[in-house]
Amino acid sequence: MNNRIPVFILTGFLGSGKTTVLKRMLTHEKGLGKNPALILNELGSENVEKELFEDESMIEMLNGCICCTIQDDMKSELVQLLNMRQDVDVLLIEGTGIANPREIVEALTHPDLIDQVDIQSVIGLVDASRYLEYQSIFQSSKEIRVMLKQQVTSSTLIIMNKMDLLDDKKMKKVIAKVEDIKRKDAPIAFSTFGDVATEVLFAKRFQTETINLKENTHHHHHHSHPFQALKISGFEAVSKGKFKSWLNGQEQSLVRAKGYVRFQEDDTLYSFQYASGQLQLIPLESNSETCMILIGSDLDQNALTSSFDQFVRQIH
Numbered sequence: 001m002n003n004r005i006p007v008f009i010l011t012g013f014l015g016s017g018k019t020t021v022l023k024r025m026l027t028h029e030k031g032l033g034k035n036p037a038l039i040l041n042e043l044g045s046e047n048v049e050k051e052l053f054e055d056e057s058m059i060e061m062l063n064g065c066i067c068c069t070i071q072d073d074m075k076s077e078l079v080q081l082l083n084m085r086q087d088v089d090v091l092l093i094e095g096t097g098i099a100n101p102r103e104i105v106e107a108l109t110h111p112d113l114i115d116q117v118d119i120q121s122v123i124g125l126v127d128a129s130r131y132l133e134y135q136s137i138f139q140s141s142k143e144i145r146v147m148l149k150q151q152v153t154s155s156t157l158i159i160m161n162k163m164d165l166l167d168d169k170k171m172k173k174v175i176a177k178v179e180d181i182k183r184k185d186a187p188i189a190f191s192t193f194g195d196v197a198t199e200v201l202f203a204k205r206f207q208t209e210t211i212n213l214k215e216n217t218h219h220h221h222h223h224s225h226p227f228q229a230l231k232i233s234g235f236e237a238v239s240k241g242k243f244k245s246w247l248n249g250q251e252q253s254l255v256r257a258k259g260y261v262r263f264q265e266d267d268t269l270y271s272f273q274y275a276s277g278q279l280q281l282i283p284l285e286s287n288s289e290t291c292m293i294l295i296g297s298d299l300d301q302n303a304l305t306s307s308f309d310q311f312v313r314q315i316h
C-alpha cells in the first residue's frame, strides 16, 4: 500500500517565477477537489506574499533558508502537519531563490518523512531574461554560478520563464547554456508567467530511490550566502515615480524587492513585486504597515536606508 503524499519542489533563482507557478498549481489541484498544503520559505523576516495564500494550509519558514539553518525545523513541522492534517493530499514546497533543492530533497528523504512523502518532481524556474546577465554580472562570485547550476542540474523539469522579455537571439544562447548542464532526462518547457500545461507540470519525474544524495551531495559545511534580505518598514506614502526610479537606481546590488507600499497619488496600499528590473503593483484593501524587503548581494543597510530617505521619503 502506498499512501505517501505527493510532493512538488519548486526551485529557481530570485524572482524567476516560482510563486507564479505555485499559484497555478494550487488552482489546478483545488479544481480537482484536492487539499494542497504549502511550505514557503522566505528570505526576509516577514512573508509579504501571505495574502496570496490566505486559505491554505501553510507552514511559513522565515529568516532563513531551508538548505542550511532550518532544515530540521522543516522536517519536524512537516511531520506535525502531516499528523494533524490527515486530509492533505498534495504538498507544494517553494524554496528561497538561493536554496539548493538537493538539500530540500535531503530533508524530505529523512527517515521520519520518507514513508510519508513521495517526491514527484523538482521544478526549476529559469528567468530566461536574466540568466546570461546573472552569470556575467556576478562573474566574480563563484557561489552564484554554483547556485544557479545546482538549481538547474537538480531539476527534473526546467521551466524557462519570462519568454516575453527576450529576443530570439538571446533565447538561443540561454537554451544552449541550460541544455549544456541540465539532466538529460529533464525536459525544458517555455513559458510566460508560468503558463505550462498541467500534464507537463504535474508529471512524475523524480524517483526517490535512484538518487543517492547521502553519497553525492550532502555537505555539513556552514557556508555564508552572498545574499542578504533587508527589511525597511513603516514608511510614509511615497511618490510613485520616485519609488520606481529609486528601485531602478539600485541595479548594482539589488536583485529583488517586494513588500507593501502606499503612494501619495492615491493613498492606496499596494503589494509590489520588483524583479528583472520591472515593478508590478497590485492594489490591496488592507491596513497593513508599509514595508520593503530588499534582496541582493552585499547590501548596505545604512546606505540603502538613507538613500531611500533621500529619494522617496521626502514629501515636497
Ligand SMILES: Nc1nc2c(ncn2[C@@H]2O[C@H](COP(=O)(O)OP(=O)(O)OP(=O)(O)O)[C@@H](O)[C@H]2O)c(=O)[nH]1
Pocket: 012, 013, 014, 015, 016, 017, 018, 019, 020, 021, 096, 097, 125, 161, 162, 163, 164, 165, 191, 192, 193, 194, 256, 273, 274, 275, 280
Ligand atoms: N514579464 C514577466 N514577468 C513575470 C513572468 N513570470 C513572473 N513574472 C513576474 O516576476 C515577478 C517575480 O515572480 P515570482 O513568481 O514572485 O518569483 P519568485 O521566483 O517566487 O521570486 P522570489 O520570491 O524572489 O523567490 C512578479 O512580479 C511576477 O509577476 C513572466 O513570464 N514575464
